[in-house]
Amino acid sequence: MKQVSIGFLGCGNIGGGVWRLLSEMHDELVLRHGIDVCVRRVLVKDIPEALALNAGKGLDVPREILTEKAGDVTGDPQVDIVCEFMGGEQPAARFMLDALENGKTVITANKVALALNWAQLQAAAERTGAGLWYEASVGGVIPVIRVLNTNLEADRIDRVMGIINGTTNYILTRMSQEGRDYAEVLEEAQKLGLAEPNPEADVEGMDAAYKLSILASLAFHGRVTYQKVYREGISSISAMDIAFGREMGYTLKLLAIAKKDGNVVEVRVHPTFLPHAHPLARVDGSLNAIFIHGAYCRDMMLQGRGAGDMPTASAICGDIVSAASGDRPFYPSFRNTVEDDPSFEFTNDWTTRYYIRLSAVDEAGVLTRLAACFSQENVSIASMMQKTAAKDGLVQLVFITHPASEQAVRRAIGHMDGKICRLERMIRVEE
Numbered sequence: 001m002k003q004v005s006i007g008f009l010g011c012g013n014i015g016g017g018v019w020r021l022l023s024e025m026h027d028e029l030v031l032r033h034g035i036d037v038c039v040r041r042v043l044v045k046d047i048p049e050a051l052a053l054n055a056g057k058g059l060d061v062p063r064e065i066l067t068e069k070a071g072d073v074t075g076d077p078q079v080d081i082v083c084e085f086m087g088g089e090q091p092a093a094r095f096m097l098d099a100l101e102n103g104k105t106v107i108t109a110n111k112v113a114l115a116l117n118w119a120q121l122q123a124a125a126e127r128t129g130a131g132l133w134y135e136a137s138v139g140g141v142i143p144v145i146r147v148l149n150t151n152l153e154a155d156r157i158d159r160v161m162g163i164i165n166g167t168t169n170y171i172l173t174r175m176s177q178e179g180r181d182y183a184e185v186l187e188e189a190q191k192l193g194l195a196e197p198n199p200e201a202d203v204e205g206m207d208a209a210y211k212l213s214i215l216a217s218l219a220f221h222g223r224v225t226y227q228k229v230y231r232e233g234i235s236s237i238s239a240m241d242i243a244f245g246r247e248m249g250y251t252l253k254l255l256a257i258a259k260k261d262g263n264v265v266e267v268r269v270h271p272t273f274l275p276h277a278h279p280l281a282r283v284d285g286s287l288n289a290i291f292i293h294g295a296y297c298r299d300m301m302l303q304g305r306g307a308g309d310m311p312t313a314s315a316i317c318g319d320i321v322s323a324a325s326g327d328r329p330f331y332p333s334f335r336n337t338v339e340d341d342p343s344f345e346f347t348n349d350w351t352t353r354y355y356i357r358l359s360a361v362d363e364a365g366v367l368t369r370l371a372a373c374f375s376q377e378n379v380s381i382a383s384m385m386q387k388t389a390a391k392d393g394l395v396q397l398v399f400i401t402h403p404a405s406e407q408a409v410r411r412a413i414g415h416m417d418g419k420i421c422r423l424e425r426m427i428r429v430e431e
């Protein structure tokens, strides 16, 4: 039997889940894989506080393995695998680097530290022969990292579209199903523990953008940094736009989208309308799903719990078993660099359909003038809906375009006379 000693960096929600799962699954892991996993050291910020918190959660982490010094975990010669569950970029990335430099395999659930320091972490791992595992950093328990990194290694992936932030999917689902406003649903999500007290990283799309940079790099076999991801959040989405979109056959999601055509790459996170029948449109609540298209695999979709202590712990423990039972470390096949892959041409002029809502004066000839602005830029209108507003006498005009260039749509809107209309909202529509 192989003895495997683990060190934890942090023991909050996810660390607690991993502790629990390793305790419950210990004997099965011995039987199935011949590995005896034992947690040897746990880094916490404050030992008395951690003991009290653990007792409250029914976690029996012994006092003698707790430490307030990261070096006791990353430098312990008897620790084989260091699992990082602290969150945030620093000091998490520094501690992981220390562990790797000491030849210890690192397993992390931390998309921020990974997305921003992946090249340095991988280089350190390769230098010392350690492993670097991060299945839980994207999509919780959904095995998307493994699928991209191994199963689809012989395919040519050209599209990844995902719902990879459960908080925003919960908020948009409630808004869609109940016609409620953003602020009210956000408050409810915070009370339920589904949104952070400071929700910015989720609702403004940063969380999804970190994850997309990891997915796109793996899918396209070249480094796509976080800085290249175009990002818009959901905080200014109104119940009115969701309702109008629904009426026109669309469901609103915060999508993370990566596409590659030749060397041209687009990576973007923004609210997106999808036809009701699209498989991603039916992924509701806090679930996550990732849709992948490749030259040979064609369409596929992975769906499951993107967060939560035990689903995430399941992914992390899967990494522990793989790292402990594999005979050699495994790294992605592309050159993992600090900068973007130089062979990629990043574009911000993608082609898609658009939902455009304008407030317009209710006069003869207005529609003709607006149509002229679209046609001047070769933007063709697929459908249109008009709603009379109750208060200010302005009408709401909603256009859905045929596929058009982003920059052409922006120019067309720029041509419109501010005396007759105002842009209220532009939302991209995918198919």
Ligand SMILES: NC(=O)c1ccc[n+]([C@@H]2O[C@H](COP(=O)([O-])OP(=O)(O)OC[C@H]3O[C@@H](n4cnc5c(N)ncnc54)[C@H](OP(=O)(O)O)[C@@H]3O)[C@@H](O)[C@H]2O)c1
Binding pocket: 009, 010, 011, 012, 013, 014, 015, 043, 044, 045, 084, 085, 086, 087, 088, 091, 109, 110, 111, 136, 137, 140, 306, 307, 308, 309, 312
């Ligand atoms: N929660 C999920 O469902 C989920 C899903 C997938 C991935 N993840 C990722 O998993 C990681 C952990 O998330 P979590 O939900 O477990 O967060 P959490 O509950 O806040 O746990 C983090 C723990 O690390 C501790 N910590 C932070 N900095 C530390 C330091 N310098 N030294 C010692 N301890 C430190 C924190 O202590 P204090 O509380 O005292 O600061 C806290 O106990 C994050 O990277 C997150 O993105 C989470």
